[in-house]
Amino acid sequence: MGPPGAGKGTQALLVSERLGIPHISTGDIFRANVKGGTPLGQEAQKYMDAGEYVPDSVTNAMVRDRLDQPDTAPGFLLDGYPRTVAQVDELAAMLAKHDAVLDHVIELTVDLEEVVDRLVKRAGAGGRTDDSEEVIRHRQQLYADQTAPLTAVYQEQGLLRRVDGLGAVDEVAARVLAALGI
Numbered sequence: 001m002g003p004p005g006a007g008k009g010t011q012a013l014l015v016s017e018r019l020g021i022p023h024i025s026t027g028d029i030f031r032a033n034v035k036g037g038t039p040l041g042q043e044a045q046k047y048m049d050a051g052e053y054v055p056d057s058v059t060n061a062m063v064r065d066r067l068d069q070p071d072t073a074p075g076f077l078l079d080g081y082p083r084t085v086a087q088v089d090e091l092a093a094m095l096a097k098h099d100a101v102l103d104h105v106i107e108l109t110v111d112l113e114e115v116v117d118r119l120v121k122r123a124g125a126g127g128r129t130d131d132s133e134e135v136i137r138h139r140q141q142l143y144a145d146q147t148a149p150l151t152a153v154y155q156e157q158g159l160l161r162r163v164d165g166l167g168a169v170d171e172v173a174a175r176v177l178a179a180l181g182i
C-alpha cells in the first residue's frame with residue numbers, strides 16, 4: 001500500500017523476484033488490457049485517465065480470476081489492491097476460498113510533494129496518460145480519502161509493516177526486505 005508514486009510497483013517487482021512469486025499489479029493488468037483494446041481495458045480506461053478508481057465489481061472480478069491461476073499456489077504479491085472497503089472484504093473472501101492468509105501488508109510512507117515530483121518526472125519522460133499534475137493530485141486525494149484509512153484494518157490484524165519510502169530505490173528495498181524478515 002502507499003500513495004501513487006510511493007514506489008509500490010518498483011519495490012513489488014524486486015520483492016516478487018527475490019521470493020519467486022507472481023507480482024500481481026491491478027494497475028499493470030488494467031494497462032495491459034487498455035493496450036490490448038479488450039472490453040475490460042475499454043471499461044477501465046475512462047476511470048484511469050481521470051484518476052478515479054475502476055469500480056469494485058470490475059476490479060474484484062479481475063483479481064478473483066488472477067488468484068485462480070495455478071502460479072499463485074506458492075504465494076503471490078498484490079500491488080495496488082485492495083484500495084476500498086469492498087476490496088478488503090472481497091480479498092478476505094478470496095483468501096478464505098483458497099485457504100490462504102496474508103503474511104504481511106507493506107505500507108510505503110512518503111512525502112506528498114516528493115511523490116508528485118516523481119510522477120511529474122515520469123510524465124516528462126514519456127510516462128502515463130494519468131500523470132498530468134492535475135490527475136496526479138486527484139489520485140493522491142483519492143488515496144488519502146479511501147485507501148489510507150484501510151491500513152488500520154491490517155494494523156489491527158498485526159500485519160501492517162510501515163516502511164519509509166523515501167531515499168534511493170535500493171535503500172528502500174533493503175528496508176522492505178528487513179520488514180518482511182528476509
Ligand code: AP5
Nearest residue numbers: 004005006007008009010026027048053054080118122169
Ligand atoms: P497503479 O498503476 O497502481 O497506479 P498508482 O497507485 O497511481 O501508483 P503508481 O504506479 O503511479 O506509483 P507506485 O506507487 O506504483 O510507484 P512506482 O514504483 O510506479 O493504478 C493506476 C490506476 O489503475 C488507478 O488510478 C486506478 O484507476 C486503477 N486501479 C489500479 N488498482 C485499482 C484498484 N485496486 N481499484 C480500483 N482501481 C484501480 O514509481 C513511481 C515513479 O517513481 C517511477 O517513475 C519510479 O521510477 C519512481 N521511483 C520509485 N521509487 C523511487 C525512489 N525510491 N526514488 C526516486 N524515484 C522513485
